[in-house]
Amino acid sequence: MGEPGTDDALHPLVGGFTDAAAYDAGRPRYWPEVAELLIEQLGLAAGSPVLELGAGTGQLSVALLEAELDLTAVEPLGPTRELLGRAIGPERVRAGRAEQIPLEEGSVEAVFAADSFHWFDETRAMPEIRRVLRAGGGVAILRMTAGLEHPWTDELGELLMASRPEHPAFEGRGAAAALEEDPAFGPPFETTLSRPAVTDRPGLLAWVASFSWVAVLPEAERAELLRRVDELLERHGVETLEHQVLAQVWLARLG
Numbered sequence: 313m314g315e316p317g318t319d320d321a322l323h324p325l326v327g328g329f330t331d332a333a334a335y336d337a338g339r340p341r342y343w344p345e346v347a348e349l350l351i352e353q354l355g356l357a358a359g360s361p362v363l364e365l366g367a368g369t370g371q372l373s374v375a376l377l378e379a380e381l382d383l384t385a386v387e388p389l390g391p392t393r394e395l396l397g398r399a400i401g402p403e404r405v406r407a408g409r410a411e412q413i414p415l416e417e418g419s420v421e422a423v424f425a426a427d428s429f430h431w432f433d434e435t436r437a438m439p440e441i442r443r444v445l446r447a448g449g450g451v452a453i454l455r456m457t458a459g460l461e462h463p464w465t466d467e468l469g470e471l472l473m474a475s476r477p478e479h480p481a482f483e484g485r486g487a488a489a490a491l492e493e494d495p496a497f498g499p500p501f502e503t504t505l506s507r508p509a510v511t512d513r514p515g516l517l518a519w520v521a522s523f524s525w526v527a528v529l530p531e532a533e534r535a536e537l538l539r540r541v542d543e544l545l546e547r548h549g550v551e552t553l554e555h556q557v558l559a560q561v562w563l564a565r566l567g
Contacts, residue, residue, distance in 0.1 A: 322388060322409070323431050324528070329368070331527060332391040336369040338515075338522025340456060342426065346372070346505055346559050347379040353501060353563050354422045354450035356381060363420040363444060365410045365437075366428025368392060370399030372454060376424070377404070384420070386413060410437035415444045426454040434490045442496055442566070450565035451497070453488055458519065459506065459556035464548040471544065475537055476525045488562035497564040505559045512552050513545050 329335050356362065358380035367373050367385035369392055376383045377400050385400060386408040387393045397405045408414040410425070410432040423441050425432070441451060460468070486492070488500045511519070520526060520541050526534060 326389070326431055326524065329389055329524060329527065330391055332369055332389070332395045334518070334527065335392070335522045336395055338518035338520070339368070339371050339427075340509065340557055341370070342372045342375045342454070342456065342559060343507055344375055344378065345507075346454070346561070347375040347381075349503070349505065349561060350376075350422070350424065350452050350563070351379060351381070354452065354565065355448075356422060360421045361419060362422045362424065363413070363415060364424045364426070365413070365441075366425055366431060367396055367405075368426070368428065369395040371456070372424060372426035373400045373404075384415065386410075386415075411440060412436075413440045413444050417443050418446045420444050421446055421449045423449070423451045424454065425452070427456055429453045429487070429490070438490055438494055442494075445566060448566055450563055451491060453491070453562045455487060455560045457558045457560065458509075458511075459558050460553075461555075462548075462550075462553075464544060464550070468541065468544060471537075471540060472520065472523070472526075475529070475533075487560070488564070491562060491564040494564075496566055498567050500562045500564040502560075502562050505561065506556045508554065509557045510552060510554050513542070513550055516545060516550070516553065517542055 359382050361382045362376065364373055364376065364383060364385045367387045373383060373385045373396065383400065383404055384406060385396060385404055386406045387396055388409045393405055393407060406414050423445060491497050491500045517538055521538060526537060529537065
């Protein structure tokens, strides 16, 4: 499966992201204020060399590039890298993974992982992250969620959780636990940014379809789950939905 050390030995649920177009259609992109926060908190400037791990199809990468950071984006999945290259330029994209970063020692001022860190083997990824960071460099772990607060939200959650197998993002370990436990880093700074969004019913279905465990379901089971989600939304009269998009951020710098 692709280049050695990239597609091989990944978490089984990462296979849910091989349909890069479906993933890209279902996931919102981080907005400029998120990049501005990262730059301010990590002491970056225009032209600072930075690394994004598990960059997907560019959900955070585009904002980093627009903020004039000198970005290298590493992504293990071939189809995803192709769309990522279209979004930010193929010269900025490298095949690789957090456990074996294809960069030289001390080559970047910051490392970012947006909606990807929970897929990493922390025991192997953290030494690699420390290796490529310059003295005083920092790490940011980000997660994007939809702030859905409606009468039908719990019902939707129960429906989705019933189909979800064991998943590293839901095992009770804090998102920034690896930073908190690594003595090389100072105490993490945690914050949440939000912005309003409007999503229609097809957009909500695309979002659900982009979940790793939904994407890896056998075709008939996936179609049935999405049918039930669509039925739920129709039953509650959901056609266009106003909501908040939340960006959770955890940052820490080398001591």
